Amino acid sequence: MALHPVLGKLVSKRVVLASASPRRQEILTNVGLRFEVVPSWFKETLEKSSFAAPYEYAVETAKQKALEVANRMHVKHLRTPDVVIGADTIVSVDEQILEKPVDKQDAYRMLSRLNGKEHSVFTGVAIIHCHCKDNQLEMEITDFYEETKVKFSELSEELLWEYIHSGEPMDKAGGYGIQALGGMLVEYVHGDFLNVVGFPLNHFCKKLAELYYPPPKHNVQHKKYDSIPSVDTFENLSDGESESSNFTEHKVASKLDSSGMDSSGAVYTSGKSSAIRTGLTSASKLPSKILELIDGFRASKALFVASKLKIFDHLKDKGPVKAVDIANDVGTSVCGTERLLDACASLGLLEKTPQGYSNTDSANTFLTSDGKYSLHGYIIHSNDHLWPLFTNLESAVKEGSRQNHRAFGKKADDLFKDYYHSPEVKQRFMAAMHSIAHLTARDVATAFDLSRFKSACDLGGCTGALAHELVQVYPNLKVTVFDLPEVIANISYFQPSGQHTAPVTFVSGDFFKDNLPEADLYILSRVLHDWPDEKIHVLLSKISAVCRPGLNVEKIV
Numbered sequence: 330m331a332l333h334p335v336l337g338k339l340v341s342k343r344v345v346l347a348s349a350s351p352r353r354q355e356i357l358t359n360v361g362l363r364f365e366v367v368p369s370w371f372k373e374t375l376e377k378s379s380f381a382a383p384y385e386y387a388v389e390t391a392k393q394k395a396l397e398v399a400n401r402m403h404v405k406h407l408r409t410p411d412v413v414i415g416a417d418t419i420v421s422v423d424e425q426i427l428e429k430p431v432d433k434q435d436a437y438r439m440l441s442r443l444n445g446k447e448h449s450v451f452t453g454v455a456i457i458h459c460h461c462k463d464n465q466l467e468m469e470i471t472d473f474y475e476e477t478k479v480k481f482s483e484l485s486e487e488l489l490w491e492y493i494h495s496g497e498p499m500d501k502a503g504g505y506g507i508q509a510l511g512g513m514l515v516e517y518v519h520g521d522f523l524n525v526v527g528f529p530l531n532h533f534c535k536k537l538a539e540l541y542y543p544p545p546k547h548n549v550q551h552k553k554y555d556s557i558p559s560v561d562t563f564e565n566l567s568d569g570e571s572e573s574s575n576f577t578e579h580k581v582a583s584k585l586d587s588s589g590m591d592s593s594g595a596v597y598t599s600g601k602s603s604a605i606r607t608g609l610t611s612a613s614k615l616p617s618k619i620l621e622l623i624d625g626f627r628a629s630k631a632l633f634v635a636s637k638l639k640i641f642d643h644l645k646d647k648g649p650v651k652a653v654d655i656a657n658d659v660g661t662s663v664c665g666t667e668r669l670l671d672a673c674a675s676l677g678l679l680e681k682t683p684q685g686y687s688n689t690d691s692a693n694t695f696l697t698s699d700g701k702y703s704l705h706g707y708i709i710h711s712n713d714h715l716w717p718l719f720t721n722l723e724s725a726v727k728e729g730s731r732q733n734h735r736a737f738g739k740k741a742d743d744l745f746k747d748y749y750h751s752p753e754v755k756q757r758f759m760a761a762m763h764s765i766a767h768l769t770a771r772d773v774a775t776a777f778d779l780s781r782f783k784s785a786c787d788l789g790g791c792t793g794a795l796a797h798e799l800v801q802v803y804p805n806l807k808v809t810v811f812d813l814p815e816v817i818a819n820i821s822y823f824q825p826s827g828q829h830t831a832p833v834t835f836v837s838g839d840f841f842k843d844n845l846p847e848a849d850l851y852i853l854s855r856v857l858h859d860w861p862d863e864k865i866h867v868l869l870s871k872i873s874a875v876c877r878p879g880l881n882v883e884k885i886v
């Protein structure tokens with residue numbers, strides 16, 4: 330099993346881990362997987378006696394956890410993930426299933442049961458591949474389980490209680506953590522250690538390999554190409570068997586040639602010929618992740634330019650439109666427009682038929698400039714502001730300083746003032762912050778349990794997009810948005826309609842200079858990354874000074 334290509338299959342996908350377990354997050358992060366964490370709200374209350382074997386219970390619970398997240402993201406968050414991973418770990422001893430202890434007595438009951446004996450640890454895993462077709466969520470579920478045998482030494486009552494008082498057992502299946510103090514209780518482990526910790530990584534990789542590299546069917550007639558075949562991804566090049574894979578790979582910028590906009594499949598040609606030239610074997614396949622990184626900027630820029638030209642607005646609520654008509658309306662060259670439209674179609678942003686180009690569902694939802702979930706403002710900000718800054722990344726690294734002077738001919742502070750002096754720049758900046766905050770607000774609000782807080786202050790909370798979501802999710806929370814007077818003066822355009830009673834208050838001020846409003850919880854969302862260390866120190870010190878002892882501070886950065 331070649332590990333890298335297996336995990337590489339998930340690189341271009343929106344992968345979601347439906348688990349709050351820090352151990353699972355760590356295991357998957359350690360192997361370089363990039364994923365979003367959306368803890369499942371599924372309550373682990375399935376009737377244990379209805380399962381013939383303990384592992385069936387773990388697998389079903391894992392599946393329900395993942396299904397809950399896939400459905401919630403699709404329906405409530407309007408963001409369909411590509412892959413959702415759920416897991417559930419249980420301990421089985423004497424035909425009994427042990428989960429996480431509810432209190433110290435329960436932990437004692439569990440550990441006494443395990444004392445001096447061998448038991449099994451089962452982790453059930455569900456991998457759900459999601460597709461959105463006509464706004465319907467379609468899912469393909471793969472599940473499996475792994476068993477590991479663990480034997481405890483004979484342990485004294487005193488030691489058991491000392492262990493329980495350490496607090497470690499409380500969030501662990503069977504009441505122990507083999508990776509920490511609990512390791513001292515264990516005489517032997519037969520099987521996958523990480524399975525005990527919460528995630529059977531080895532089996533997971535094998536499962537991915539089975540899914541993405543199914544064994545070649547020898548009686549299948551392989552196509553012989555007379556001409557260059559149309560390919561969607563680099564993976565098609567590197568994986569002999571991927572033709573027969575059940576899973577559609579994400580489209581990447583593979584149809585852009587060196588000029589950035591040709592859909593002739595030139596990348597395929599050069600990739601293939603170089604593979605032949607250098608004699609790459611199946612063991613040293615093309616480095617698709619690296620190639621995607623090299624070409625990724627072209628895809629971003631194609632999206633930015635199409636957004637800037639308002640092509641998605643132009644196609645909204647229309648049937649297919651020919652390139653020449655779009656070019657005429659937008660005022661661009663026909664040949665350039667056609668190439669840009671082809672690039673957008675190969676990136677999955679537009680649909681192309683012989684009748685012309687039309688928006689995909691997600692372009693209608695996220696890329697038009699006036700939709701409820703429009704990302705237009707953020708895209709324009711990324712193009713006009715972030716792109717020039719990132720062009721100077723090399724100088725930033727060499728000099729260790731911000732590059733606003735190079736990108737825009739002004740220092741960062743002056744530029745920030747400019748945001749608020751030019752109405753147009755201010756509006757663009759606020760639209761950018763609003764669009765990304767609005768879209769992600771529900772996920773941010775539900776990623777933490779904030780129900781214990783009565784009041785919150787969103788520092789630099791701009792239009793209040795996150796604040797409005799927080800008060801929806803936590804009806805007892807009162808949120809104050811604290812931002813510069815120039816921002817607060819212009820928030821009305823962005824306020825949700827029909828929520829007059831929602832407890833969101835806006836207060837003007839400069840968080841570096843003025844007193845901060847009192848609150849139990851201070852939120853710093855998309856704020857700290859913007860400032861040098863000295864200023865961050867000033868801000869965090871001010872927050873620390875106003876926090877009252879005994880109240881928790883949660884940081885959403």
Ligand SMILES: O=c1[nH]cc([C@@H]2O[C@H](COP(=O)(O)OP(=O)(O)OP(=O)(O)O)[C@@H](O)[C@H]2O)c(=O)[nH]1
Pocket residue numbers: 347348349350351352353368369373394416417418419429500501502505506507508511525526527
């Ligand atoms: O040796 C160890 N054994 C078990 C663990 C941790 O125990 C929990 C198991 O609980 P569960 O599978 O229900 O997962 P949760 O933590 O509740 O998160 P979900 O959101 O996925 O339900 C798990 O965290 C293991 O990592 C351990 O750490 N060591």
